[in-house]
């Protein structure tokens with residue numbers, strides 16, 4: 151970006167004082183680099199855009215501003231925004247509403263919320279619709295609704311996290327939605343194809359046997375002509391957005407330890423190629439890719455710690471004390487791993503919240519809200535990896551390395567968001583070495599080693615060992631958090647000591663170990679110094695708490 155371009159102000163890009171006022175009143179006083187690089191093309195020249203820029207760089211406004219400037223308060227739905235997860239759809243809706251100076255009706259169409267309720271909202275004819283591909287397709291199939299008919303006529307189409315949307319799990323629905331938008335009559339054929347796969351059915355067409363054959367034949371003959379015609383007449387402005395759209399295919403490959411190196415095939419299609427095939431642009435879209443300059447936020451500091459698998463919990467306990475005041479997310483690769491972390495950290499006195507895709511939607515929202523309020527460490531799978539804008543997250547710990555370099559970028563992107571500093575630390579066990587190599591190759595550099603204070607780490611290790619032992623005794627005697635049998639409940643309700651059923655030996659040991667853990671909990675309050683010298687104050691405090 152040229153020096154003078156870096157000085158560009160909202161006034162140079164946007165022709166609406168009300169919009170500028172709305173932005174400034176939300177503390178968005180100046181455009182970010184990606185906003186500077188795209189807003190003229192989108193607002194003034196109305197071009198189709200493929201936008202790739204680092205996480206937390208403000209990509210949402212790149213499509214939100216042109217849409218809000220152009221959409222009118224009529225009875226038609228004029229903009230469709232598709233995003234892969236429910237949380238992201240809600241976040242985008244909130245972002246748009248924050249600068250919604252025209253007071254447009256913006257609705258979110260997502261699963262996990264009663265369909266009837268969403269239908270009622272749709273009947274209000276929202277001007278902007280944000281939705282997950284699954285729920286959007288469901289509503290398209292049920293074409294009783296006028297709003298759904300409007301979708302094909304919308305003048306804006308946004309595909310957020312576009313690279314994710316063409317992966318398994320979303321691709322089919324996205325393709326169906328796009329086919330419908332480009333040719334609304336296609337929905338009948340598609341519905342027949344996916345019959346029996348869930349809620350997707352066609353309600354308007356009741357075709358059987360020969361009629362279907364006839365219909366499909368007619369469709370085939372007309373399709374080419376129709377598509378040509380539509381391509382020429384379409385007025386829709388399209389945006390494809392992601393932080394990782396242009397990274398090499400290699401960085402998206404799932405790393406399988408027992409296979410040979412994934413060699414890049416020369417004829418392999420890039421994600422952008424695939425998207426260009428799928429999406430109908432009006433001519434050549436403008437590709438703005440700022441990730442060539444910077445893949446990760448410059449405010450992010452990355453570290454790695456090499457360790458054995460069994461050392462990971464003690465490193466977590468150590469790091470959580472070291473970064474005590476930082477809002478932290480710990481990423482696990484599996485739900486099983488997530489549970490392993492939570493069990494130990496809870497016993498060590500940390501306040502933790504779990505977040506994964508297996509949880510009911512309501513719980514996911516509630517936990518995210520609780521985390522935003524502060525005081526908790528979030529332990530999450532990659533369900534929280536993409537797009538979530540959680541303010542003031544200062545530390546990301548990767549308990550295991552993600553299986554793709556692409557996911558590494560998204561996980562790290564939950565910190566160091568726009569003008570904020572952040573740290574990412576990866577714990578590299580023997581099974582993570584291969585992933586580390588792929589990530590470092592993608593970054594084109596090595597991640598720095600983090601130097602732990604050995605004395606403090608050893609102390610953390612001591613308490614983690616106790617916590618693991620407590621957990622082991624509790625699990626083998628079926629007491630503690632996991633236990634939910636009727637016997638346990640009855641005993642608790644009767645005010646009986648659930649440990650009483652245990653033999654005297656283990657019971658005594660458990661009490662002793664738990665007492666020791668209390669000391670570790672108290673020590674969370676002790677400020678730690680990152681030097682190997684124990685100060686007299688620290689020594690005194692540790693002595694008082696019988697730690698030394």
Ligand SMILES: Nc1ncnc2c1ncn2[C@@H]1O[C@H](COP(=O)(O)OP(=O)(O)OP(=O)(O)O)[C@@H](O)[C@H]1O
Nearest residue numbers: 178180181182205206207208209210393537539568
């Ligand atoms: N010009 C601006 N000035 C100040 N803050 C901004 C500006 N633009 C956006 N923001 C804020 O920056 C944060 C990140 O923006 P956004 O979520 O759009 O990032 P993103 O690039 O989409 O990130 P990701 O790739 O992780 O989804 C949001 O909280 C948003 O309100």
